[in-house]
Amino acid sequence: DIYGPSIPTMMGVNDQPGVVGQKILPMISHDIKMMSIGFLIPEDQSVTWRGPMVHQAVQQLLRDVLWGELDYLLIDMPPGTGDAHLTVTQSVALTGGVIVTTPQDVALIDARRGVAMFQQVNVPILGIIENMSYFICPHCSERTEIFTTGGGKRASQDLGVPFLGEIPIDPAVCLAGDQGTPIVRKEPDSPQTQAFRAIADGLKQIL
Amino acid sequence: DIYGPSIPTMMGVNDQPGVVGQKILPMISHDIKMMSIGFLIPEDQSVTWRGPMVHQAVQQLLRDVLWGELDYLLIDMPPGTGDAHLTVTQSVALTGGVIVTTPQDVALIDARRGVAMFQQVNVPILGIIENMSYFICPHCSERTEIFTTGGGKRASQDLGVPFLGEIPIDPAVCLAGDQGTPIVRKEPDSPQTQAFRAIADGLKQIL
Structure with missing residues (x-):
């Protein structure tokens, strides 16, 4: 950074x-x-x-x-x-680039430009991660796709690169970051941690 | 951009x-x-x-x-x-700078740096806007402060600059942007539009 x-x-x-x-x-x-x-x-x-x-x-x-x-x-x-x-x-010599995007069209334009940049300099794209994919309401447990849905998957299909997974938008993830303990360490069995682990496992298999 | x-x-x-x-x-x-x-x-x-x-x-x-x-x-x-x-x-010759931040600590660090940059070059700070302040669940109407709360207001108090207002994180705002019609034009009477208008009015008064 x-x-x-x-x-x-x-x-x-x-x-x-x-x-x-x-x-x-x-x-x-x-x-x-x-x-x-x-x-x-x-x-x-x-x-x-x-x-x-x-x-x-x-x-x-x-x-x-x-x-x-x-x-x-x-x-x-x-x-x-x-x-x-x-x-x-x-x-x-980069092994590859990973594109992190949010699902809405406006963000996907940037994601496509990122893919184009890596391709221009011959760096392979390892995949696309969709961040802020959905929100589970802590009051009623209903799911809302705040920034529409499926944009990351759609972009990965369009561009012919792997789709690595979705990360929910979540107060616990944010709080853990602010407190200096990543969610995967703070709540190792939570669904949020599982989302991160699934993506890490997918990346490891590609590498 | x-x-x-x-x-x-x-x-x-x-x-x-x-x-x-x-x-x-x-x-x-x-x-x-x-x-x-x-x-x-x-x-x-x-x-x-x-x-x-x-x-x-x-x-x-x-x-x-x-x-x-x-x-x-x-x-x-x-x-x-x-x-x-x-x-x-x-x-x-800029009239002033407006800082847009999200509420969590990690984002506020960046907001503070933005304020410091403008001050370094003698550009007045017109105020701070907090984006993604809260989420109203469309299923149960309950409010969740996904990225914690009050960070923008707190930062504006710490730094002695006006707090201009809060924008909720909202599917309608996102969809309107993707479709090319800003929410204030598409749904002129919605609470989301009111949030934007209140901030614009506040800014106009400062100018």
């Missing part, structure tokens, strides 16, 4: 990363190594980046962090297709 | 804008003149912009469009604080 780094909050980390020589040590929380621009700047400070600074920052996160042995390296990108995306696709 | 232009879809415009000499004619829909990068590129094409191209594009939208007489010129900015924001604050 470059422009609006939220990983430190969502993973419950407040410290600053250590430095060894010219290298930065990744932070570890919930058994996950991570690094974010958010660790390096105060929370209430504005970070206004011109393109070349974004390029520099992304390079630093990729090259100057002592990652060590990893199972997977996930890179969380801002919405759209800008400097950060270009730099990442040009700096590392 | 630069990276993921959705205004053409949400305003129901499919045409390409006309050109007069070196100038571009704004599109008109629902009595509003508008211009968007979305009018100039096909829907399924990727637009990957390096910073200097963003700068160029924003300048073009500001300078090369024959706006004529306007009551207000609203500039819709991408999330975060990057090249587009810098270029706009440096190119035109």
